[in-house]
Amino acid sequence: MTDTAAVASARWRLKRPSIIPGFGLTLGFSLVYLSLIILIPIAGLFWRSAALGWSGFFAVLTDERTLRALYVSFGTAFVAALVNVVFGVITAWMLTRYDFPGRRLIDAMVDLPFALPTAVAGIALTALYAPQGWIGSLFMPFRIAFTPLGIVVALIFIGLPFVVRTVQPVMEEIDREVEEAAATLGANRFQTVSRVILPGLAPAILTGFALAFARGVGEYGSVIFIAGNIPYVSEIAPLLIVIKLEEFNYAGATAIATIMLLISFAMLFVINLIQAWSRRRYGNA
Amino acid sequence: MPDPLRTASGRSRAFRNPADEGLGAKIILILLALAFLGFFLVLPLVSVFVEAFRKGWMEYYEALVEPDAAASIHLTLMVAAIAVPLNLVFGLCASWAIAKFEFKGKAFLITLIDLPFSISPVISGLVYVLLFGSGSLLGPLLKSWGIEILFAVPGIVLATVFVTFPFVARELIPLMEDQGTGDEEAALSLGASGWQTFWYVTLPNIKWGLLYGVLLCNARAMGEFGAVSVVSGRIRGVTTTMPLHVEILYNEYNMVAAFAVASLLTFLALVTLALKTLLELRFGAGNAGGRH
Amino acid sequence: MEVTINNIRKEFDRFPALNDVSLKIASGELIALLGPSGSGKTTLLRLIAGLDFPTAGKIFFGEEDASHHSVQERNVGFVFQHYALFRHMTVAENIGFGLKVRPASTRPAKAEIRRRVLELLDMVQLGGLEKRYPNQLSGGQRQRVALARAMAIEPRILLLDEPFGALDAKVRKELRRWLREFHDRTGHTTVFVTHDQEEALELADRVVVMSQGRIEQVGSADDVYDRPGSPFVFSFIGESSQLPVEVKEGAVLFQGQPIGISEPAGGVGELFFRPEDVALVDAPDALFGKVTACRRLAGTRIAEIDIANDGHAPYHVEIEVPLHAPIELGSEARFRPTRWKVFRK
Numbered sequence: 001m002t003d004t005a006a007v008a009s010a011r012w013r014l015k016r017p018s019i020i021p022g023f024g025l026t027l028g029f030s031l032v033y034l035s036l037i038i039l040i041p042i043a044g045l046f047w048r049s050a051a052l053g054w055s056g057f058f059a060v061l062t063d064e065r066t067l068r069a070l071y072v073s074f075g076t077a078f079v080a081a082l083v084n085v086v087f088g089v090i091t092a093w094m095l096t097r098y099d100f101p102g103r104r105l106i107d108a109m110v111d112l113p114f115a116l117p118t119a120v121a122g123i124a125l126t127a128l129y130a131p132q133g134w135i136g137s138l139f140m141p142f143r144i145a146f147t148p149l150g151i152v153v154a155l156i157f158i159g160l161p162f163v164v165r166t167v168q169p170v171m172e173e174i175d176r177e178v179e180e181a182a183a184t185l186g187a188n189r190f191q192t193v194s195r196v197i198l199p200g201l202a203p204a205i206l207t208g209f210a211l212a213f214a215r216g217v218g219e220y221g222s223v224i225f226i227a228g229n230i231p232y233v234s235e236i237a238p239l240l241i242v243i244k245l246e247e248f249n250y251a252g253a254t255a256i257a258t259i260m261l262l263i264s265f266a267m268l269f270v271i272n273l274i275q276a277w278s279r280r281r282y283g284n285a
Numbered sequence: 286m287p288d289p290l291r292t293a294s295g296r297s298r299a300f301r302n303p304a305d306e307g308l309g310a311k312i313i314l315i316l317l318a319l320a321f322l323g324f325f326l327v328l329p330l331v332s333v334f335v336e337a338f339r340k341g342w343m344e345y346y347e348a349l350v351e352p353d354a355a356a357s358i359h360l361t362l363m364v365a366a367i368a369v370p371l372n373l374v375f376g377l378c379a380s381w382a383i384a385k386f387e388f389k390g391k392a393f394l395i396t397l398i399d400l401p402f403s404i405s406p407v408i409s410g411l412v413y414v415l416l417f418g419s420g421s422l423l424g425p426l427l428k429s430w431g432i433e434i435l436f437a438v439p440g441i442v443l444a445t446v447f448v449t450f451p452f453v454a455r456e457l458i459p460l461m462e463d464q465g466t467g468d469e470e471a472a473l474s475l476g477a478s479g480w481q482t483f484w485y486v487t488l489p490n491i492k493w494g495l496l497y498g499v500l501l502c503n504a505r506a507m508g509e510f511g512a513v514s515v516v517s518g519r520i521r522g523v524t525t526t527m528p529l530h531v532e533i534l535y536n537e538y539n540m541v542a543a544f545a546v547a548s549l550l551t552f553l554a555l556v557t558l559a560l561k562t563l564l565e566l567r568f569g570a571g572n573a574g575g576r577h
Numbered sequence: 578m579e580v581t582i583n584n585i586r587k588e589f590d591r592f593p594a595l596n597d598v599s600l601k602i603a604s605g606e607l608i609a610l611l612g613p614s615g616s617g618k619t620t621l622l623r624l625i626a627g628l629d630f631p632t633a634g635k636i637f638f639g640e641e642d643a644s645h646h647s648v649q650e651r652n653v654g655f656v657f658q659h660y661a662l663f664r665h666m667t668v669a670e671n672i673g674f675g676l677k678v679r680p681a682s683t684r685p686a687k688a689e690i691r692r693r694v695l696e697l698l699d700m701v702q703l704g705g706l707e708k709r710y711p712n713q714l715s716g717g718q719r720q721r722v723a724l725a726r727a728m729a730i731e732p733r734i735l736l737l738d739e740p741f742g743a744l745d746a747k748v749r750k751e752l753r754r755w756l757r758e759f760h761d762r763t764g765h766t767t768v769f770v771t772h773d774q775e776e777a778l779e780l781a782d783r784v785v786v787m788s789q790g791r792i793e794q795v796g797s798a799d800d801v802y803d804r805p806g807s808p809f810v811f812s813f814i815g816e817s818s819q820l821p822v823e824v825k826e827g828a829v830l831f832q833g834q835p836i837g838i839s840e841p842a843g844g845v846g847e848l849f850f851r852p853e854d855v856a857l858v859d860a861p862d863a864l865f866g867k868v869t870a871c872r873r874l875a876g877t878r879i880a881e882i883d884i885a886n887d888g889h890a891p892y893h894v895e896i897e898v899p900l901h902a903p904i905e906l907g908s909e910a911r912f913r914p915t916r917w918k919v920f921r922k
Binding site for chain 2: 183
């Protein structure tokens with residue numbers, strides 16, 4: 001008797017025993033639903049792209065227009081994420097450290113890009129930054145909308161909350177004593193910020209950057225209105241997928257999508273690495 | 286009383302908190318941030334309403350009651366009414382399994398649930414085009430049975446479910462993990478059934494987080510553009526949701542109508558933000574963080 | 578470095594946290610600021626450091642008026658209650674920070690900084706841990722890193738805020754002894770804040786007892802325990818009982834009756850005595866009351882006694898009695914303080 005019990009407990013087990021019911025039902029439903037909605041369709045994409053073969057895949061990817069579109073998507077997303085890091089950190093700092101009238105309202109406003117439909121953001125930004133728009137007219141003859149710069153504007157809008165909301169909670173956790181400690185050791189305020197506060201925030205800032213960047217690369221709705229969509233210049237990769245689809249060029253669409261998907265998975269992996277690394281070393285995420 | 290801020294040398298010097306910037310630096314930072322937020326958040330928001338009312342109330346009103354616009358509002362509400370409850374049930378099931386039990390592969394499952402957040406909306410639509418399109422196995426088969434998925438309402442619902450998939454689960458998992466299993470075990474030991482335990486013990490504890498997740502899920506469901514645009518086919522008045530209708534009007538240079546429909550969506554976004562802020566203030570439900 | 582604090586007042590939003598505090602700290606002294614929370618002890622420490630500025634009053638470092646020198650200019654070593662280590666820096670980087678942020682003209686060379694860091698690590702007995710992150714250290718180790726970091730800038734004075742507050746009892750005892758040795762070795766003027774009287778009495782050369790923003794008494798451990806200067810000090814340090822009394826013609830009267838002890842000056846006041854300074858007597862002029870509880874405490878016995886108060890809630894006192902004293906629960910005990918103090922109202 002005792003022997004079999006011992007064997008049973010040493011055996012591989014999916015789940016630790018628990019008196020709470022419903023594990024099979026809830027996990028089962030979750031897995032089925034997940035598979036039907038997410039996994040099988042994505043697997044379908046990879047299956048289709050595998051059917052293209054290396055040569056087919058390669059042909060799509062070496063196409064000049066595709067390369068330019070990928071370049072535009074990644075380039076603008078990178079620049080926008082950088083801008084968001086700078087202003088996102090300043091915004092988060094203002095929201096956590098300073099008290100002024102309207103702070104709560106601004107705090108709530110930061111989430112606007114999460115809640116506002118991307119198409120609405122797209123037409124609103126276009127109206128503003130177009131040559132005859134409120135902001136666009138200020139910069140004439142320098143054009144913002146209908147150039148890659150317009151894409152950057154849209155991606156700044158989309159990515160801002162990712163940086164602010166990743167950095168803000170970590171900033172709130174900063175112990176004032178740490179800043180005072182730096183001061184007692186002779187550091188001036190600039191040294192305290194640049195050598196103590198910002199390096200401590202680095203993992204959060206990096207995570208926020210990666211999230212904003214990943215979101216920017218895939219963004220579609222807010223970009224297509226403001227971009228001008230000139231092939232080789234301001235045509236983004238997601239738009240090229242749509243164009244290929246409309247031409248019933250499924251192979252082309254699939255190949256570009258596969259590349260983008262692989263890159264986003266890589267980004268996801270990197271984000272997880274950053275967080276695991278920072279947890280291990282500093283004991284916080 | 287001697288002036289406390291006067292040093293022995295007679296120089297006056299104000300105290301500055303060593304864990305604080307000077308007033309000048311503060312003002313510069315605040316102005317920088319406000320200018321940035323003004324250019325990128327506030328002005329776009331304002332411009333939606335300005336453009337919508339450019340030609341007055343009548344034009345605005347007519348743009349909204351026009352049959353195609355009304356149809357798009359109707360479709361949008363219907364899609365959200367299907368997609369949100371589906372993801373709500375999934376969110377509850379997934380968070381129950383993940384938060385209340387220890388099992389192998391849990392971290393991986395959470396990553397999979399988050400997946401739609403890191404996929405371009407266009408690709409989210411594309412996968413269904415590939416699955417149900419003319420070149421696929423399923424599409425022609427379903428078509429022969431008279432079932433249209435692509436360029437029809439089911440496709441729009443599927444694409445919306447895909448992009449809003451993680452919202453409820455994402456809010457509930459950390460919340461339920463924080464609450465642990467003690468309450469449920471206590472209820473069960475007192476003789477409650479599994480359902481009673483969920484209904485009377487678990488649900489009251491997570492209701493605000495749940496509401497919060499539903500709110501975000503709904504906002505995205507009504508506002509989704511990229512994924513829906515790929516599967517919709519844009520049959521005017523039939524498969525155009527509000528965001529798609531905005532695009533059509535915009536491309537027809539019908540700006541007032543485009544911004545009028547957009548203003549409804551903006552209003553929805555503002556209500557969502559207001560409710561979210563209220564929930565955070567009152568109940569500290571979740572935090573605003575994360576990936577949406 | 579001698580530190581002189583002259584008539585310091587500190588208000589936070591009109592609320593006085595410190596009220597006319599003056600104190601002279603001799604060079605090389607180890608001083609404890611002792612008091613309950615809210616007594617202003619941490620505020621005083623922060624004012625000395627320059628982390629806050631006084632509303633009024635002056636602070637001198639030696640002959641120099643430091644009242645309006647910034648914290649950076651004061652060059653004090655401050656050890657924070659929760660250590661405040663920089664968690665993205667290694668132990669070595671933490672300790673070397675104060676040297677690295679110096680202006681180029683006074684900054685030691687890299688090799689010199691490294692040498693000093695290793696030397697300090699040895700001094701706090703953490704040699705070999707320089708590459709660790711704070712997260713990978715125990716509480717006691719973090720505490721010593723914080724101390725080494727504060728020492729690295731060759732501070733004029735060392736300030737410690739509740740240095741052992743966040744540690745468990747055993748480590749606390751060890752570190753306490755270690756800090757005393759460290760102080761004796763380095764000879765730094767040191768001020769530490771604590772709410773633990775045992776810690777203050779054992780460790781410090783002099784104890785500054787504080788309450789409600791004022792200094793109640795300054796003195797050695799013997800002074801504050803044996804010769805408490807105020808009712809607060811008497812009741813805050815050690816165990817004590819207090820009773821309202823009146824002094825008439827040299828005799829101390831409790832409830833109008835003489836209790837067999839005498840005081841020179843007259844008037845109404847409070848009688849304080851410690852449980853161990855009591856003798857059981859068999860005389861009419863004594864305190865008496867009903868024994869309500871009796872408990873063994875190491876080599877002695879503590880009796881809890883209720884003294885009737887004319888219909889009001891009885892006075893509750895605790896006295897130490899010999900192990901074999903004829904004390905029984907419910908019986909009456911008669912006793913007199915052998916050492917006491919009357920604080921007049």
